[in-house]
Amino acid sequence: MAAMVKLRIIFSENDSRRLILPNGMPESVSELVQQIKGQCGVNGDFRLQFMDAEFGNEFTNLESMSDIQDKSTIKVIFSSVAPVEPGEPLLPLYSSAATSRTLDDSSSLSSPGNSFDTDILSSPESTSSRATAWPDVFPIPRFSYDTQLQLDRANATFKETGALLNPDHKIKSAILDGLAETIVQYKVYLSDREFDEVAEALVTTHPCLKEPGSVTGYGGWKTSLKYKLANYRTKLRRLGCPEVTVNSLKHKPDGKCTPAYGVKKPKKAEVNYCPTYPAGETAETxxxxxxxxxxxxxxxxxxxxxxxxxEKTLALRRQEVIREAPMIADFKMRWPALFHVCEVSAEFKRITTIHLQSKFFSQLDSYSANLMKIYAKKGGIQGRKIKTIMAPATQTAAVEVRRERILKGLCVYLNEDPEKLVKDYLDVDKSIATAIAETVFGICVIRSEGAEPGDDPQDVMIVLEGVEVMGELGNVAFAVAMLLGLVYSLNLSYPPELRYTFEVLQKILMELDAHKLSNKVQVLKTLLSR
Known part of the structure; x- marks a missing residue:
């Protein structure tokens, strides 16, 4: 198996990224271009240049893969057509017109010679997914003209005399409507903390709206906003918004008049949890x-x-995994493309708007030194286990080994079993097939008998529900990143025996919903910040 390759990709003066190729160097420049598009989330036409040592490290057009090697620096040169910047969603391939064809259309999209050129020009509005996550500071919108005019005058009066505005029902309703419309651009279900952030931003932007006698100055606005958003969700439910209707399914056990159970709300900071179909599209198209x-x-x-x-079929795929919760084997047969490295990363970004690989590894590497210091101070049985796990990291300089050992040590530090996450087997073990079939959730590593700590494993695979969904991942750390991506892509719950480990991966490494931590993870985060 080819050794993993890492390249530095430069997009602009202040934007460079690490590209990880677990299966080795691509055979052609065009294949490298596709890897960059898939992992870094860029589209459009561009060419590549490499840092040429023979000409004083000046950049020269890359025409042969023999010109670069592991840890080479590549520069992306976009064509005159405005590119999609890294981090922006890929343009959809199909236009609404192309997908509104009937089933008996003689010009099948998969037929030879069919041109996709015009379809690539479909507008970004043909996808319905959100582009940004919940903001650090909630942006208060401009309200209707008359409402904004009254607020501006009241704010001016407040600055001069300190007089507060006592808004009548019409003004208050207009303000709450404007806030609700802005909120749903980010999410339809808010936490208590997020309601606080919106209400606080409102009275900060418009100080005339502060409430006299309130400790925070916005307690009443917060309560009113909760009712307004609940009513707004009712309106969206009537209009068929899937993100809301999925929670109104009447799953009643044995016909009893009990509350619906199995409510399907975002639980892992998903930005695009259950998006609507793109404009002009239906489930059939x-x-x-x-x-x-x-x-x-x-x-x-x-x-x-x-x-x-x-990208185009995200809504169909998300509604399928959320509403039907299919078996992994069946879902893989329906969506085989999802179980490729590039698509796992792309799907994670569609759901969370965050780059999976670059974020995961940059954060893991930045915390590595502090984690190792924290591990070294751990005593007792856990300390001895961690010391044994971390020993190979001191015997080799391979970054992959260090990352693997830090992740396994993290499990032990959180009082969880690393073998529940990563299961090691020797290639001479005849029970590997049986063990894989019995694995519900985890990573299986096949190593050669007598291999040294720095040696590459024969295979690293992800197994879900007894099915090998991804293989030849190169190393354990990369497989953990892909496993986290699959958890989001397949709407899986974290295994109870690994809940704290995945909470750290999600909330500390990926910084998703990082404000609400369990006590155990909060302690670790505090130690890491010292």
Whole structure:
């Protein structure tokens, strides 16, 4: 198996990223281009240049893969057409017109010679996913003209005399309506802390709205906002918004008049949890694209088309995993493209708006030194276990080994069993197939008998419900990142025996919903910040 390769990709003067290629260097420049598009989330036409040592490290056009090696620096040169910047969603491949065709359309999209050029120009509005997560500071919108005029005058009066505005029902309703419309651009279900943030931002922007006698100055606004958003969700439910209707399903056990259970709300800071279908699309047209995907994914050098088709069908896929919770084996047969490295990263970004690999590894590496110091201070049985686990990291300089050992040590530090996450087997073990079939959730590593700590394993695979969903991942740390991506992509719950480990991965490493931590994880975060 080819050794993992890392490249430094420069997009602009202040934007460079690490590209990790677990299966080794691509065979051609075009394949490298597709890897960059898939992992870094860019689209459009561009060429590559490499740092040429023969000419004083000046950048020269990359025409052969023999010109670069592991840890080379690559520069992306976009064409004159405005590119999609790293971090922005890929443009969808299909236009609404292309997918509104009937099933008996003679010009099948998967037929030879069919051109996709015009479809690539479909507008970003053809996808319905959100582009940003909940902001650090909530942006208060401008309200209707008359409401804004009264607020501006009241704010001016407040500055002069300190007089507060006592808004009548009409003004208050207009303010709450404007806030609700802005809130749903980010999410439809808010935590108590997020309601605080909106209400606080309101009285900060418009100090005339502060409430006399209130400790915070916005307690009443917070309460009113909760009722307003609940009513707004009722309106969205009547309009068929899937993010809300999915929570109104009447799952009544044995016909009893009990509250619905199994409510399907975002639990891991998903930004696009259950998006609506793109404009002009239906379940039927998106299902046609899914069927076309089954053949497109088998073609070589076709990553950009597959990525665009996966972007287009996000809503269909999310509603399927949320509403139906299919078996992993069945879902893999329906969506085989999702279980490729590039698409796991792309799907994670579609759901959370965050780059999976760059964020995961940069955060893990930045915390490594502090984690090792924390591990070294641990005593008792846990301390001895961690010391044994971390020993190989001192015997080799391989960053992959260090990352693997830090992640395993994290499990032990949190009083969890690392073997529940990573299961090691020797290639001579005849019971590997049986063990994999019995694995519900985890990573299986096949190592050669007598291998040294720095040696690459024969195989690193992710197993879910007894099915090998991804293989040849190169190293354990990379597999953990991919496993986290699959948890989001497949809407899986964290295993109870690994809940604290994944809480750290989500909330400390990926900084998703990082404000609400369990006591155990909060203690670790405090130690890491010292």
């Amino acid at each position: 998106l299902e046609e694209i899914r069927v076309d995907l089954l053949s497109e994914v088998k073609k070589k050098n076709n990553d950009h088309r597959v990525a665009a088709m996966m």
